[in-house]
Structures are given as C-alpha cells and as structure tokens.
Amino acid sequence: MTMNDERKLRLLQGAVYGEAIGDALGSPCQGELRDTFRCADPVCAADGGFRDDTSMTLATLDSLLQRDGRVDPDDMRMRLRSWLFDGKYTPDGHAVDVDPTTYRALGGEAGPGGGLDNGDGSLMRCAPLAFFDADDDEVAAVSAINHRHPTVIGACVRLVRGLRALVDGRTPREAAAAAGLEDIWERPRDEIHADGYVSHTLSAAFWCLTTTDSYTDCVFTAVGLGAGCDTAAALAGMLAGVVYGFEDERDGDGRGIPGPWDDALRGWHVIAEVLCGGPLGLSDGRRTEGEPVVGSADACAAGLPEVTEALADAVRAAHLRGDEFSRRALLAGDPDERERLFAEAARWFASAARLGDAGAATDLGMLYLYRHVQASDADGAAYGCFAHAASLGDAEGACHLGDMRRDGCGCAQDLDEAFSCYERASHLASRTLDADDPHEGATVALIELRMAEAYEWRLADGGAHTPDVRARIAAQALACYRRAYAAAMTAVDGGLRMYLKEARLAQAGIEGMESQGGATRADAAEESCETGGETYGGCE
Structure with a gap:
C-alpha cells in the first residue's frame, strides 16, 4: 500500500482511530471483573487518550x-525503543502500561519465547502488516521483536490474515474464518475471555465483531469482558473501524465511529502525523531544550505530507480548536487556568503547523512571542514558527519574521534581512489577502506600514543613492502608506476600531512623504510595479 491508495488509506484511518478509541475506552476498566463495573463515558474516556497498544x-x-x-x-x-524510552507515539510524551515481556525484549536482543511468554503484547503491533504485502515469515519476524513464542506468532499471522480479509471487502464472518476462527460467533459469552493470553484476545476481538452490528456495540461488548479488556477493545475497535468506518461518512445509520468520540480523542494529532508521514515529537506545543523549532531545517527535513481531503479537514479542525482555546485563555481570570488553556491552544496550533497550516504556525509563534507559552528559548521558538509560516506563504508570518530581524529578537539583528521579509510579506499580501475585507485589511495595513517604514530606512541610511533613486524610494514609501491607510480604514469601517491607530500612523506617513515631494512620483512607482518596470524593491 502507498499513501496514494485512497481506499486503503481510508480503511487504515478507520482501523487506527478505531483501535485508539477502543484502547482509550478499555483502559479505565482494565483489571475489572466481568459484570462488576459500568463502562466509562465514551467522550471522557477518549479524552484520556490511548495507551501502549x-x-x-x-x-x-x-x-x-x-x-x-x-x-x-x-x-x-x-x-519501539523510541516509544518506550523517549515517549514517541504517545499523547503525553511517556510510555504507559508497558508489560514486562515487552520491556525485557526492547532492552535486550530478542523477544522472549518461554512457555509463559505468550501474552498479547505483539498482536496489535502486527495488525498494520495486513495493509501491506507482508508474508507469514515477515509477520513472524515482526512479532519476534518482543514476543517470539510460537503460539504468539501463530496468533499474529492469523490476525493479519483475518484483517486482510476485511480490507479486501469480505464479511466479518468470512474474515473470522480466514483467521482460523470458524463459527466463533456461535460460542456463548462465558466461553470468551480477555485475560491477556494471545489466543483468547484474538478470539474475543473477532467474537465481538461477529456478534454485533456497529462500531459502538462492538467496542462496548469488548470492554464489558473485563480483565484485559483494553487490548481486546483496541483490537475489536480496529476490526470494527475497518468494517464501519466513521459515522460522518455514512448515511446516518449510527453504525460508524461516533464523531464526538473521534473529536474527543486525546493524541489524535500523533495518529494524523503518522498516517500522513509527517514529523513527530510535539505533544503540547512547547519547545524543550534541544528540540528542533517548528519550521527549522531539522524539523521540516522530511517535507510536508501529501494533502488529502481527510487531512485538510483534520488540519482545519486543529487550527479552529487552537483558536477556541486561545479565546478562552484570554478571557480566563485564573492564572493557572489561563496557562493551561494557552498550552492547549499551542498543542493544537503546533499539530496543524506541522501538517502544513501556515496560519497556525503564525499563531503558535505569537503565543511564544508574547510568552503565553513557555520555552527555554521562546524568542527562538517564535522565530522558527514565523520562518515556517513565511515559507508556507503566510504574509502575516513573513511580516513578524521581519520584526524579529529588525529587532534582533530570536536572531541576529539585520535590517537588510528585515527589509526582505517585509518585501515578501507585502508581495504575499497582494496575492493572498483581500484588502476590502475588514479582518484581512487589518493585516494588510500592518504589513504596508512596515514596508513603508522600511523604505524610509533606505532614505535615512546615508547611502550613496542618486536623487532619482531617492525620489523613487520616497514614492514607494508613500504608495505603501496610502495602501496602509486605505486598508486600515476598511478595518475601522468594518467595526475594528482599534485600527484607528494604524490609520493615523499611515496618515502621518502620507503627510510626511508628501512634504518631501514624494507625491509626484507615487503614481509612477505604482505604474512601474504593474508594468514590470525597474523599481527599488517592493515589486515582484
């Protein structure tokens, strides 16, 4: 399978999210005796996040x-060692529920194979092989990383065969038969066990799948088995995720993965990044010592993942969640709650930014810049975010990058580089922002003010410019001030009265440049930009 195989990719998404939600639902009930407990609220359980499986x-x-x-x-x-020792592939940055056999295996040379080492620790881990062309020997080799007992390897091979049958479009009962579990659906519940023994877990998962007719019923049935129900529910959830998919993609029959459960799943961004081939490593949006800044060469070396409709929807949702938490944080009165909400906003922005959302990268940079979230080098983190945003074509991010270059904030001060950043921001704004829209006009006003001020640096730097060049620079500064004023007034007229300050600054700039005679050249400068004539910066 490749990332371009859309059908298998969607089935894989259903499988992994189905597993993760089942894992989250089963974890609170792990170790409970059957019929002595009630299942946790699904949304609350999903918010608890997935675990080791x-x-x-x-x-x-x-x-x-x-x-x-x-x-x-x-x-x-x-x-797997990165998961165990470094917390990769986890919602919270650390591994939990690690069974002793797996711990010994990942710390040693090979998976244990003694008579008691026949637990289900490698069963879930082998499941993705069903979506690829792995043969039985390769399945055995993957299981042997942490479990090489013949019973375990045999169960893993059977799981891959059964799951592959579902991927190929066969019915749940046909898939169970492919897994060597003919007539499993006819067995009574008291013969089904979820006690961690690999054969029992495999049987329990297919029993739940073949005796129910929806994702919800399947995972609730698995959780209800008690004992080692976390793995049973994870595996049953994976199988059901392939069969039923996501509820919002069905015809409202209530059989798919419920949207609220999916939305509440903590750690979903880790899953999205793996499925899309993107970089990993950010759990809450905070940058720690030694961690590559978002947008740095190290963090982006792998490139951006291929954009699919599902990914685009997930990225948009992540950005919106970040916006929501930011608004709540700004309104929060309690400092601890405010810090928590900003950290949550940063986590969502970081997830979207790593998957190619330029605006989210800019928003994350602002959180670092204004110290709403902490980092060992907050200015450096902000600079990296703005650089990432600018590289993705975000005009506002390019403008903030110019500010940091101008002020030497998070980087060495360099006015020439700042000028180039503002120039790029102005260029991007002219192509991506609507100056007649109040909100986008506000951004245009800020960018054009910076560009005008940068042109004035050129006039004041004492360089050996000819009178004609100085006149052209002044004319372009005036043109920028005029655009800034018009955009700021659009924002003000649209109800954003806080941008009266920018309008006044632009008006003062217009008056100052006109007093220097720049007005006579402004129209010529703009015409030169439109016709491709030679100018001093500002046109691309």
Missing part, C-alpha cells in the same frame, strides 16, 4: 510508511 501499532505503522511498505524489523525495534 495504540502506541506500538503507530511505531510499526510509521516504519512501514516511511519505508514504502517494506518490513524492516530493526527499524521497527528502534521506533
């Missing part, structure tokens, strides 16, 4: 996607 699945899947479907056990083991 999903994290290990993501490590395997990440390896497969990064290697175009090739099975590389050494690479998978390395990624």
Whole structure:
C-alpha cells in the first residue's frame, strides 16, 4: 500500500482511530471483573487518550510508511525503543502500561519465547502488516521483536490474515474464518475471555465483531469482558473501524465511529502525523531544550505530507480548536487556568503547523512571542514558527519574521534581512489577502506600514543613492502608506476600531512623504510595479 491508495488509506484511518478509541475506552476498566463495573463515558474516556497498544501499532505503522511498505524489523525495534524510552507515539510524551515481556525484549536482543511468554503484547503491533504485502515469515519476524513464542506468532499471522480479509471487502464472518476462527460467533459469552493470553484476545476481538452490528456495540461488548479488556477493545475497535468506518461518512445509520468520540480523542494529532508521514515529537506545543523549532531545517527535513481531503479537514479542525482555546485563555481570570488553556491552544496550533497550516504556525509563534507559552528559548521558538509560516506563504508570518530581524529578537539583528521579509510579506499580501475585507485589511495595513517604514530606512541610511533613486524610494514609501491607510480604514469601517491607530500612523506617513515631494512620483512607482518596470524593491 502507498499513501496514494485512497481506499486503503481510508480503511487504515478507520482501523487506527478505531483501535485508539477502543484502547482509550478499555483502559479505565482494565483489571475489572466481568459484570462488576459500568463502562466509562465514551467522550471522557477518549479524552484520556490511548495507551501502549495504540502506541506500538503507530511505531510499526510509521516504519512501514516511511519505508514504502517494506518490513524492516530493526527499524521497527528502534521506533519501539523510541516509544518506550523517549515517549514517541504517545499523547503525553511517556510510555504507559508497558508489560514486562515487552520491556525485557526492547532492552535486550530478542523477544522472549518461554512457555509463559505468550501474552498479547505483539498482536496489535502486527495488525498494520495486513495493509501491506507482508508474508507469514515477515509477520513472524515482526512479532519476534518482543514476543517470539510460537503460539504468539501463530496468533499474529492469523490476525493479519483475518484483517486482510476485511480490507479486501469480505464479511466479518468470512474474515473470522480466514483467521482460523470458524463459527466463533456461535460460542456463548462465558466461553470468551480477555485475560491477556494471545489466543483468547484474538478470539474475543473477532467474537465481538461477529456478534454485533456497529462500531459502538462492538467496542462496548469488548470492554464489558473485563480483565484485559483494553487490548481486546483496541483490537475489536480496529476490526470494527475497518468494517464501519466513521459515522460522518455514512448515511446516518449510527453504525460508524461516533464523531464526538473521534473529536474527543486525546493524541489524535500523533495518529494524523503518522498516517500522513509527517514529523513527530510535539505533544503540547512547547519547545524543550534541544528540540528542533517548528519550521527549522531539522524539523521540516522530511517535507510536508501529501494533502488529502481527510487531512485538510483534520488540519482545519486543529487550527479552529487552537483558536477556541486561545479565546478562552484570554478571557480566563485564573492564572493557572489561563496557562493551561494557552498550552492547549499551542498543542493544537503546533499539530496543524506541522501538517502544513501556515496560519497556525503564525499563531503558535505569537503565543511564544508574547510568552503565553513557555520555552527555554521562546524568542527562538517564535522565530522558527514565523520562518515556517513565511515559507508556507503566510504574509502575516513573513511580516513578524521581519520584526524579529529588525529587532534582533530570536536572531541576529539585520535590517537588510528585515527589509526582505517585509518585501515578501507585502508581495504575499497582494496575492493572498483581500484588502476590502475588514479582518484581512487589518493585516494588510500592518504589513504596508512596515514596508513603508522600511523604505524610509533606505532614505535615512546615508547611502550613496542618486536623487532619482531617492525620489523613487520616497514614492514607494508613500504608495505603501496610502495602501496602509486605505486598508486600515476598511478595518475601522468594518467595526475594528482599534485600527484607528494604524490609520493615523499611515496618515502621518502620507503627510510626511508628501512634504518631501514624494507625491509626484507615487503614481509612477505604482505604474512601474504593474508594468514590470525597474523599481527599488517592493515589486515582484
């Protein structure tokens, strides 16, 4: 499978999100005796985030996607160690619920294979192989990374066969038969166990799938088994996610993954980044010592993921969630609550920015710049965010990048570089922003003010400009002030009266430049930009 195989990609998305939600639902009930507890509220449970089963699945899947479907056990083991010791592929930056067999295996040379080492720790991790062309020997090699008991390997092979049957469009009962579980649906509930023994977990998952007719019923049935129901619910959720998909893509029959559960899943951005082949490593939007800044060469070396409709929707949703948390933070009276909300906003902005949302990168930079979120080098983090935004074509981000170059904030001061940033911002604004829209006009006003001021630097720098060049620079400064004034007044007339300050600054700039005789050249400068004539900066 490749990322361009849209059908399999969508099934894979259903599988992984289905697993993660099942994992989150089952975790609070892990270890409970059957029929002695009530399932947690699904939305609250999803907000608790997924745990080890999903994290290990993501490590395997990440390896497969990064290697175009090739099975590389050494690479998978390395990624699993990153999960265990560095907290990769987790919602909160640290591994939880690690079973002793897995811990010993990832710290040693090979997975244990003793008679008691037949738990289900590698079962979920092998599931992604069903979406690729892995054969039985490769499935065995992947299982052996942390579980090499023959019973475990056999169960993993059977799971991949059964899951692959679902991917190929066969019915749940046909898939169960492909997994060697013929007539599993006829067995009574008291013969189904979720006790961590690998064969029992496999049977429980297919029993839940074949005795229910919706994602919700399937995972609730699995959770209701108690004991090791976290893995049973994760595996059942994966199978049901393939069969039923997402509710918002169905005809309202209530059989798919419920939208509120999906929306509430903490750690969803980690899943999205793996599925899209993007970079990992940011759990809450805060930059720590040694971590590449968003937008830096290290962080973006892998490039942006391929944009699909599903990814675009997820990115937009992440940006909107960030906006929502930012607004709530600004209104919060309690300092601790304010800090928490800003951190949550940063997490959402960071997720969207890493997946190519230029505006989210700018918004994240503003949180760092104004110290709404903390970092060991907040200015450096802000600079990296603005650089990332500018590289993605965001005019506002390019403008803020110019401010930082101008002030030497987060970087060395360099007025020439600042001028170039403002020039790029003005160029981007002319192509991407509507100056007649009040909100976008406000941004245009800020950018054109910066550009006008930058032209005035050129006039004041004492360079050996000829009178004609100085006149042209003055004319372009005047043209920028005029555009800034018009855009600021559009914002004011649209109800954004706080931009009266920018309008007054622009008006003062117009009067100052006109007093220097720039008015006679302004129209010529703008005409030169439109016709491709030679100018001193400002036109591209």
